[in-house]
Amino acid sequence: MIPKAQDARAIPAAIGIGMRTLHFDEIIATRPAIGWLEVHAENYLGGGPAPLRLDTIRQEYPLSLHGVGLSLGSAEGLADDHLRRLRTLIARTEPFLVSEHLSWSITGDAYLNDLLPLPYTEESLDIVVANVAKAQAALGRRLLVENPASYLRYRHSTIPEPDFLGELVRRSGCGLLCDVNNIFVTCGNLDLNAEAYLEALPAAAVGEIHIAGHSRVMRGSQSLVIDDHGSPVAPPVWDLYCRALKRFGLVPSLVEWDNNLPPLTQLLDEAWKAERAAPATVDCDACAA
Amino acid sequence: MLALHEVQTEFRRAILTVDTDTFCALIAADGLAPEERLGVYRNNIVASLTAVLRETFPPVCRLVEEQFFAYAAHEFICRHPPECAVLAEYGGRFPDFLAASAPCRELVYLADVARLEGLMKVAANAAHADPIAAMTLGDVAAEDAQRLTLQLHPSFGFVASRWPIDRIWRANRPEAAAEATIDLAAGGVWLEVSRADANIVMRSLDCTTFAFRSAVQRGETLERATEAALVTDPAFDLCRALPALFLDGAVIAVNSAQPHAGREPRQ
Structure with a gap:
């Protein structure tokens, strides 16, 4: 039972951008016409001036908290202190969305700061379901769980990733954050079909979409697609985004750009490109229904 | 098949x-060596944590060769990975790691410079807390005051060094003018770091004030801090040192220490 469901579809669909510290002053000074802002929760769990910046932002824009450190896939469970700090931040900022990842990063008191992949097994599913349920109870919120960008596949995985996400939704009551760039990256690296992946997700659970840039590196004769959020959104990801909008409706969408950070105007151009893509690809009457 | 925990x-272990x-x-x-796939994650982790350490310890970066810092x-990341996901709090053990590192022993002041930078990072990320005024002590009897402990603002930190690390730090900030000459024989320093609004403040203390304030910060009673x-x-005067601590906005709480054995706690 979810303590307090947050229905993302009740939020006016609009395009948001990831708010990075370098853009903070310009955003406050110019107040660009953007629907909402998203920040990485872990950057605001300490003290100092960062939470104060968030208070300022929160007065001007709806806010989404995107976690990268809860480690929903940890076999040893969730860190109570992290949950407590996240709950405090949620109370302070009243975000309209709170999201995390289908991944793990904590084992044996070490935080390995990346979104590490899980083997998709029944055991993993039980663990992630329990962890998501605990997080939702502790935070008093429905979480959106994001599909990860993956570079490897475990031999002993038995459940396709979108099916794993679907079962997680069914058993925990969480929603999904569909990162279409991550789908492109994962499918490119693991030789999967991105369109089929998208079709296999439970559409009604998707409450947010992420789009971002990626790069390619060569390893011998093979290339790997790297989810580096350091460039404009690539054409095939735009295509996948339009497919996602058709399937999921006008849910809030976010342009992520974390590395090689461009001028704010360029990031806003990407966001407005996404804004223009939406009406062209979606039957809005159907979305409103 | 290994269980998820394994x-x-x-x-x-592989990272x-x-x-x-x-x-x-x-x-x-899937057409690519597993080691190559694993390497993407290893590179992400090591590169981002190295960036965190570079941002935390910029003068240390300038004091050693780029290759050595990397x-x-x-080595530090592999032995001491972060313990929590708030990376702004990562690197607290790096100064001690440098102190124990053989290549650093020639740069005798390096670990102390790192300790100073570590305190600055702690100060920058410390939680907000309101200082209290000295008059809070007004209703405490003098004999009981000796047994009080004071909670200092979480941005306060103290570092002492045999070397002039304040000048070394200033000369090696990224924005510093190049090539200042610093006499290592100039003597040691006793430094206090804190935050005032959003600004980090570094103050040079005399050794007595340092001994008193750092003892208070460690949670010693006023009696023991005075002894330190x-x-x-020998002329140290608590009646002067204590108001100064409050006037600096350093104190956020006054706590009663455990009473001496055989005495009833004050009602």
Whole structure:
């Protein structure tokens, strides 16, 4: 039972951008016409001036908290202190969305700061379901769980990733954050079909979409697609985004750009490109229904 | 088939050590060596944590060769990975790691400069807390005041060094003018770091004030902090030192220490 469901579809669909510290002053000074802002929760769990910046932002824009450190896939469970700090931040900022990842990063008191992949097994599913349920109870919120960008596949995985996400939704009551760039990256690296992946997700659970840039590196004769959020959104990801909008409706969408950070105007151009893509690809009457 | 906990333990081992065989055997090749796939994660982790250390310790970066800093950071990350996901709090052990590192022993002041930078980072990220005024002590009897402990603002930190690390730090900030000459024989320093609004403040203290304030910060009673100060200055006066601490906005709470044995706690 979810303590307090947050229905993302009740939020006016609009395009948001990831708010990075370098853009903070310009955003406050110019107040660009953007629907909402998203920040990485872990950057605001300490003290100092960062939470104060968030208070300022929160007065001007709806806010989404995107976690990268809860480690929903940890076999040893969730860190109570992290949950407590996240709950405090949620109370302070009243975000309209709170999201995390289908991944793990904590084992044996070490935080390995990346979104590490899980083997998709029944055991993993039980663990992630329990962890998501605990997080939702502790935070008093429905979480959106994001599909990860993956570079490897475990031999002993038995459940396709979108099916794993679907079962997680069914058993925990969480929603999904569909990162279409991550789908492109994962499918490119693991030789999967991105369109089929998208079709296999439970559409009604998707409450947010992420789009971002990626790069390619060569390893011998093979290339790997790297989810580096350091460039404009690539054409095939735009295509996948339009497919996602058709399937999921006008849910809030976010342009992520974390590395090689461009001028704010360029990031806003990407966001407005996404804004223009939406009406062209979606039957809005159907979305409103 | 390994249980998830074992998979994650092996993943950690493969990231932080050269022992990758067990984990790589779990990975489907799919046309690319498992080690290459694992390497994407290892590179992400090491590169981002090295960046955190560079941002935290910029003068240390300038004091050593680029290649050495990358090596030291890699060794430190593998031995002391973060313990929580708030990376602004990572690197607290780096100064002690440098102090124990053989290549750093020639740069005798390096670890102390790192300790100073570490305190600055702690100050920058410390939680907000309102200082209290000295009049809070007004209703405390003098004999009881000796047994009080004071909670200092979490941005306060103290570091002493045999070397002029304040000048070394200033001369090696990224924006500093180049090539200042610093006399290492100039003597030691006793430094206090704190935050005023959003600004980090570094103050040079005399050794007695340092002894008193750092003892207070460690949670010693005023009686014991006074004893620590009297070691270097028999004329130390608590009645002057205490108001100064409050006036600096350093105190956020006054706590009663455990009463001496055989005495009833004050009602």
